[in-house]
Every structure is written in structure tokens, then in C-alpha cells.
Amino acid sequence: MVALRGTTFSRPRAQPRPCHTYRRVRPARSKTARALVAVATAWAASWAVAGADGPVVSALAAPPCAPGPLTFTKLPTYSKELSRKGDFKVSVELENGAACPQTVTLLMGFTPPATTATRERSVKITFAPGASTRDVVLTNAELLKANITPGVYAVTFAIYDSKGAKVGDGFYGNPLTFGSSVVALPTAPPIPPGIGRSDALTVPFTFTNDGDTVAKVTALLVFTKPGETKGVEVYFPDLMVKPGTSTHTAVVDSARRTALGIAPGPWLVTATAFDGAFNRVETYAGTALTIGAIGVTLADAPSILHAIGREQDFEAEFTFENAGDTADRVVALLVFQREGVPHPIEHVVRDVVAERGSSKHIVRLTAAARMALGMGPGTWRVTASGFDGLGNRLSTYPLGDLAIRDRDVTYPTPRRPN
Numbered sequence: 001m002v003a004l005r006g007t008t009f010s011r012p013r014a015q016p017r018p019c020h021t022y023r024r025v026r027p028a029r030s031k032t033a034r035a036l037v038a039v040a041t042a043w044a045a046s047w048a049v050a051g052a053d054g055p056v057v058s059a060l061a062a063p064p065c066a067p068g069p070l071t072f073t074k075l076p077t078y079s080k081e082l083s084r085k086g087d088f089k090v091s092v093e094l095e096n097g098a099a100c101p102q103t104v105t106l107l108m109g110f111t112p113p114a115t116t117a118t119r120e121r122s123v124k125i126t127f128a129p130g131a132s133t134r135d136v137v138l139t140n141a142e143l144l145k146a147n148i149t150p151g152v153y154a155v156t157f158a159i160y161d162s163k164g165a166k167v168g169d170g171f172y173g174n175p176l177t178f179g180s181s182v183v184a185l186p187t188a189p190p191i192p193p194g195i196g197r198s199d200a201l202t203v204p205f206t207f208t209n210d211g212d213t214v215a216k217v218t219a220l221l222v223f224t225k226p227g228e229t230k231g232v233e234v235y236f237p238d239l240m241v242k243p244g245t246s247t248h249t250a251v252v253d254s255a256r257r258t259a260l261g262i263a264p265g266p267w268l269v270t271a272t273a274f275d276g277a278f279n280r281v282e283t284y285a286g287t288a289l290t291i292g293a294i295g296v297t298l299a300d301a302p303s304i305l306h307a308i309g310r311e312q313d314f315e316a317e318f319t320f321e322n323a324g325d326t327a328d329r330v331v332a333l334l335v336f337q338r339e340g341v342p343h344p345i346e347h348v349v350r351d352v353v354a355e356r357g358s359s360k361h362i363v364r365l366t367a368a369a370r371m372a373l374g375m376g377p378g379t380w381r382v383t384a385s386g387f388d389g390l391g392n393r394l395s396t397y398p399l400g401d402l403a404i405r406d407r408d409v410t411y412p413t414p415r416r417p418n
Contacts, residue, residue, distance in 0.1 A: 065098055065099055065100030066098065067098055067102060067161070067162065068096065068097035068098025068099065068102070068129075069097035069098075070094060070095070070096060070097065070102065070104065070127075070159070070161055070167045071094065071095035071097070071167075071168070072094050072095075072159045072167045072168035072170075073168055074093045075157070075171045075174070076090045076091060076092045076093070076157050076171070077090070077091045078090040078091070078155070078174075078176075080174075080175055080176055080177065080277065081176075081177045081180075082176065082177065082178045082179070083179070083180065084150050084178070084179040084180065084212055084213065085140055086140060087137050087138065087139045087140055087143075088137070088138040088143060088176075089135065089136070089137050089138075090108070090135070090136050090137075090157070091133050091134070091135050091136075092106055092125065092133065092134050092135075092136060092157075092159075093131065093132070093133045094125075094127050094131070094132070094133075094134075094159065094167075095130065095131040096127045096128065096129050096130060096131075096132070097129075098129060099129055100129065101126050101127060101128050101129070102126070102127055102161070102162065103124055103125065103126045103127075103162055104124070104125055104126075104127065104159050104160060104161055104162070104167065105122050105123070105124055105125075105159065105160045106122065106123045106124075106125055106136060106157070106158075106159055107120060107121075107122045107156070107157075107158045107159070107160065108120065108121050108122070108123075108138070108155065108156065108157060109155065109156035109158075110146075110148045110153040110154075110155055110156075110176070111153060111154045111155075111156070112151060112152065112153055113152055113153075113154065113216055113238050113240070114238055114240075118156070119146050119147050119148050120146075121138055121142070121146050121148075123136050123138075143178075148178065149178070150178045150179030150212065150213040151178055151179065151213055151214050152175070152176070152177055152178070152181075152213075152214060152215065152216045152240075152276055153175075153176045153177075153178060154172070154173045154174065154175065154176075155173075155174040155175070155176045156170065156171065156172050156173075156174070157170060157171045157174070158170035158171075175276055175277060177213070177215070177276055178213065179211065179212050179213025180211040180212055180213060181209055181211035181212075181213050181214070181215035181241070181243075181275075181276075182209065182210040182211045183207055183208070183209050183211075183215045183217055183241055183273075183275050183281055184207065184208045184209075184210075184281060184282065185205065185206070185207055185208075185273045185281050185282040185284075186206075186208055186282075187206060188271060188284035188287070189203045189204060189205045189206070189219075189250075189271040189284065190203070190204065191203055191269050191271070191287040191289055192289065193288060193289065193290065194289065194290035194291070194292075194293075195289070195290075195291055196291075196292065196293070197254065197264045197291060197292040197293075197325065197326060198254045199254065200251055200252065200253040200254065201251070201252045201253075201257075201289070201291075202249055202250070202251050203221060203249065203250045203251075203252075203269075203271065204247050204248070204249045204250075205219045205239075205247065205248050205249070205250060205271070205273060206245065206246075206247045207239075207241040207245070207246050207247070207248070207273070208241075208244070208245050209241045209242060209243050209244060209245075209246065210243075211243060212243060213243070214240050214241065214242050214243070215240070215241045215275065215276060216238060216239070216240060216241075216275075216276040217239045217240075217241055217273055217274060217275055217276065217281065218235060218236065218237045218238070218239065218273065218274045218278065219235070219236040219239060219248060219250050219271070219272075219273050220233060220234070220235050220236070220271070220272040220273070220274070221233075221234045221236075221250055221252065221269055221270070221271060221272075222234075222269070222270040222272070223260075223262050223267045223268075223269055223289075224267065224268045224269075224270070225265075225266075225267060225268075225329070225389075226266055226267075226268055226329075226389055226390055226391055227331075227350055227351075231270070232260050232261060232262055234250070234252055234256070234260065236248070236250045257291070262291070263291070264291045264292035264326040264327075265290070265291060265292065265294070265326060265327065265328060265329060265389055266288065266289070266290050266291075266294070266328060266329070266388065266389030266390045267288075267289045267290075267291065268285075268286045268287065268288060268289070268390075269286075269287045269288075269289045270283065270284065270285040270286060270287070271283070271284045271287070272284075288390045290326075290389075290390070291326070292324065292325055292326025293324035293325045293326060294322065294324040294326050294327075294328045294388070294389070295322060295323035295324040296320055296321065296322045296323075296324070296328045296330055296354045296388050296389075296394060297320070297321045297322075297323075297394055297395070298318065298319070298320055298321075298385075298386035298394040298395040298397075299319070299321055299395070300319055301384065301397035301399060302316040302317055302318045302319070302332075302363070302384045302397065302399065303316070303317045304316045304317075304382060304384075304399050304400075304402065305402070306400060306401060306402055306403060307402070307403040307404075307405065308402070308403075308404055308405070309404075309405050310367070310377055310404060310405060310406055311367050312367060313364055313365065313366045313367055314364070314365040314370060314402070315362055315363065315364050315365075316332075316334055316362070316363045316382075316384060316399070317360060317361070317362055317363075318332050318352070318360070318361045318362075318363060318384070318386065319358060319359070319360050319361075320352070320354040320358070320359050320360075320361070320386065320394075321354075321357070321358050322354045322355060322356050322357060322358075322359070324356065325356060326356070327353055327354060327355045327356060328353075328354045328388055328389045329350075329351050329352065329353055329354075329389045330352045330353075330354045330386060330387060330388055330389060330394070331348065331349070331350050331352065331386065331387040331388075331391075332348075332349045332352050332361065332363045332384070332385075332386055333346060333347070333348050333349075333384065333385040333386070333387070334346070334347040334363060334365065334382060334383070334384055335347075335382070335383040335384075335385070336373075336375060336380045336381070336382055336402070337380065337381045337383075338378060338379065338380045338381070341374075345373050345374065345375060347363070347365050347369075347373070349363050370404075375404065376404070377404045377405060377406035378403075378404060379401050379402070379403050379404075380401065380402045380404065381398070381400070381401055381402075382398075382399040382400065382401070382402050383396060383397070383398050383399060384396070384397050384399050385397075
């Protein structure tokens, strides 16, 4: 016993030790059993419980569909004219060569004329396998937010796949008029009657626009030689016409005329205008223009023989005087009349070049051509006239009678003194 301050304690009895020692024993497993357990464990871990996050998704499901080829070869359809408060609607056709849907990006660029300040909008579109069409709408508010305000634009359509690679070549420069424009060319552009050889030709075009947005127009001048139908065209594109009235001056200087083959001389000039879709607005045709100074006269009556044989050619000698500094292409005319023949017979020779100063020209009517015109033997009254390059009559002279003998006799041809 051990005493401590009056308190007596007894030593505790020792606890008996257990007779046996216990340990946890794992049951033995074969290789097959262990493999099955591993598979089951992996399978269980691959499933997620369905709930707020969505449906059950299996990690052992089929792999995602591989991207396939995309084909974009048709210009999207859209309205080329859009009202001021309208939405921009476009239909895109694309062929998806994969076995599953693919999502692409449609990029639309809106570029005002004569600038590089393109405003872009991109939209993601999902296409099912095969060929299909999807509609895209940019609302009026979206257009204005992208700074696509009423006006004239060239629109670009391009498509990019999910990796950012471009699909096809895209489509560029497609016209769009945002807002209304009603363009007219109410009066003929004034063309001067003549200019100097080295002077520039200036032609003002005055347009009106009764719409609410700027319109793009093209002016055209066509230079045609009198008596011809094929002309030389000179275009002046991308002219902007604001609401109200706008004037643009078309200028064709001497260097440009030379390059285009518009030589000094008489011309007929046609003025035409086209709207932004290249529809004809108005045409004013056939205004006479002389480039260079021309002063052509037919001062004297042409000389002729008054008697020829049946097989003899008829000749008339015309002498033109040109006091200007530019050659002219004139016209010589012979008129034959006879009693009993109801209509006069005309022989016209065009493109007779009247050079500066004095120039002589022989106008010949062969016997074969004369017979083809119905000019047989007999007496015919002859009249000669000359016309300048613009068709203005210079002079007309009665030349007297021509006797065509009913036998093959050749008469000498008289010559005018030099």
C-alpha cells in the first residue's frame, strides 16, 4: 500500500493478454477475376449521374464525327436594294461532306465605293450533312450598330470552317443600295460644237436624285464618225449622286483622245448615264462636235464630160478648199435625172479627204455600175453637191446634160487648168 496524504490506493490488477492475435486476410483472386474487377471499376467511373447538369453521357460512346469537305460555290441570294429601315436578309447554300453537322462562320463585308473602309459582320451557321440552305438576318439595328448606314456598298461573302480555314474563293463586289435612290438625267449634257486640236473636251452631267440616300452612277460618252455605226466609248464610273442635284464633269483631253483613236475632225457624240445596277438612266444622241478648225468649201462646179460612149466610165473632178488646220472627210454626190425616169439616180462617194488647202478628187462611175443603176443610153441632166463631215451641204451645182451614146465611143476627158 502506498499512502498519500491520508488516502490509501491499491495497485491495479494487470489485464490478461489475449491468447490469440487476429489479422485481416484478403481473399485470393485469380488474374481473370482481377481483370473483371478493373473493367467494372472503369465502367462505373465512366458514367455521370443525370441531374441538373444534363443527361447521362458515356465516355465509352462513339468518338466525335470527323470534319468533312465543305463546298461553297454559289453566290448567296440577297436583295440588292434595301429600304432605309429594312433588315438585310441573305440565304447561304453550302454542301457539307461530313456525316455529321458542321459549324462555319459567314463573314460579310460592306465596303462603300472608292474606299477600303470595310464594315464586317460575322455569323456562325450550322449545316447538316449534304447540301442545304440557311437564312441569315442582320436586323436594321445590327446594321446601324456596325456603322452600316444608308448608302451604296460592295458586299463580300466569305465562309471559314471551324479551324479558320477559308472555304472556296468567296464572292466580292456584290452591289447593295441601302435606302432608296431615284436617279435621273433630266437634261442633255451640253457638248460644244467644236474644240481645238489640243483642247480638252469637258461635258458636265447634271443628275437629280429624288431618294433618301446617295446613288452611284456611270456616265458614258460615245464618239462616232458621221455615217458610221461603230463608236468609241469613254466611261466615267463611280460618280456619287447625293439626294437633290449633283453635277459631274466628264473630261477627255487630247492625250486620251489620241490613245483611243479619236482623231481631229467631225464627230457625233452621244451622252448616256447608268445607275448603280447598270440600268440605263437616259441617252442623248448625235450631238455634232468638230475637233480642230475645219473650213471646207466647194467653191467651183466639178468638171465633167458631156458625152461618153456606152462602155466608157463617167468621171467628175471635185476640188475642195479647206481653210482650217484639220482635214475633213467630206461627201461627193452626183445626181442623174432623165425624162421618163420617175426617180433621180444618185451616186454617193463618202470619206473623201479634204486636206488643208486645196485638194482634187476624181469621182468615177464605171460603165458596169452605171448600167446596174439603170442608166442606159440617152441624155441625162447632172447635178453635183458636196457635204462636209457633219453632213452640212457645202454647195450644189447643175452640170448640164450628159449624153450616153449607144455605141462604144471613147471621148476625151477635159482637165481643169491648174
